[in-house]
């Protein structure tokens with residue numbers, strides 16, 4: 001989703017999350033300051049040495065508290081906590097991972113002469129899909145993966161797609177196969193995804209992959225890229241998962257569900273919030289870790305977030321923006337401005353989970369080539 005305009009742009013004009021300024025409610029005024037101070041301390045230990053939040057937060061809060069009006073207190077405290085939120089830099093981490101992958105691929109090429117190959121099948125003319133595919137191809141080039149691309153017209157038949165999949169399944173140069181989603185509506189997505197042989201399913205969308213993810217004691221074959229990227233970010237920022245309460249918002253097969261399974265594997269206590277959940281706000285507010293993957297711009301408000309929580313925002317939602325040369329800009333599921341004032345760490349959109357998804361695709365492709373050639 002880069003220079004070209006995506007198919008659907010949310011009809012919203014949002015510079016902030018809402019017309020009303022955040023944290024001016026009486027409840028927020030009562031709740032926020034002491035809790036932020038408390039969680040700040042926890043955060044510092046959980047995020048380790050990389051954290052550069054202001055050590056003077058509580059001092060500033062106390063000074064603010066002694067200041068005259070309560071409204072000036074709220075503003076000052078909010079500013080102080082905002083300054084201390086850790087922005088989780090997915091773009092930077094993705095670059096580090098590509099460098100690591102690049103080194104591994106050179107090592108493999110030098111020792112056994114194998115170059116990993118990724119096949120991408122794109123059906124139809126969706127501009128956003130075309131952009132994703134182009135970005136994946138570029139990313140492959142930067143790490144030394146050979147990419148094989150097939151672009152089919154919108155009116156192709158299922159059989160044609162299945163034929164390409166079957167050829168790639170048999171091609172020894174190809175170690176990973178990705179069918180770009182969504183497929184045109186006349187195609188049976190399940191049937192097509194099931195045709196990708198499990199050894200080359202680098203997207204991790206095969207039911208057997210998800211099944212293994214769900215079962216204790218089973219080795220996973222390929223972990224779906226976006227959820228894998230989310231967990232990788234938590235690991236690389238030293239966010240402890242074990243024993244923590246995690247809430248995943250959204251239950252899609254490709255993000256929400258596998259993300260919840262992964263968090264559970266990492267010993268978090270996991271709840272899934274979805275469109276039929278009663279009191280999503282109340283449940284989300286219990287989370288130490290929030291992964292949001294719903295595709296609703298700014299749905300998760302500051303009041304949904306427990307002070308000190310870590311937020312991974314998977315949403316990439318285009319919203320109308322006349323001031324932007326593209327005519328739109330991207331926002332997450334989480335109201336960033338509000339979240340920055342409550343959370344201890346957050347991924348931005350863009351530059352958060354998106355780049356990690358692609359990095360994990362490269363990582364799965366390398367893993368596949370290593371497995372197929374038994375290269376340690």
Ligand SMILES: Nc1nc(=O)c2c([nH]1)NC[C@@H]1CN(c3ccc(C(=O)N[C@@H](CCC(=O)O)C(=O)O)cc3)C=[N+]21
Pocket residue numbers: 001002003132178179180181182203225226316330349350351352353354355356357358
């Ligand atoms: N079989 C399949 N596998 C996928 O993994 C898959 C798919 N189909 N269909 C579409 C979604 C979406 N997706 C993204 C990947 C990277 C960014 C990304 O890098 N985003 C940039 C935004 C760049 C920009 O447009 O400015 C960022 O968040 O920083 C976004 C979205 C993979 N998907």
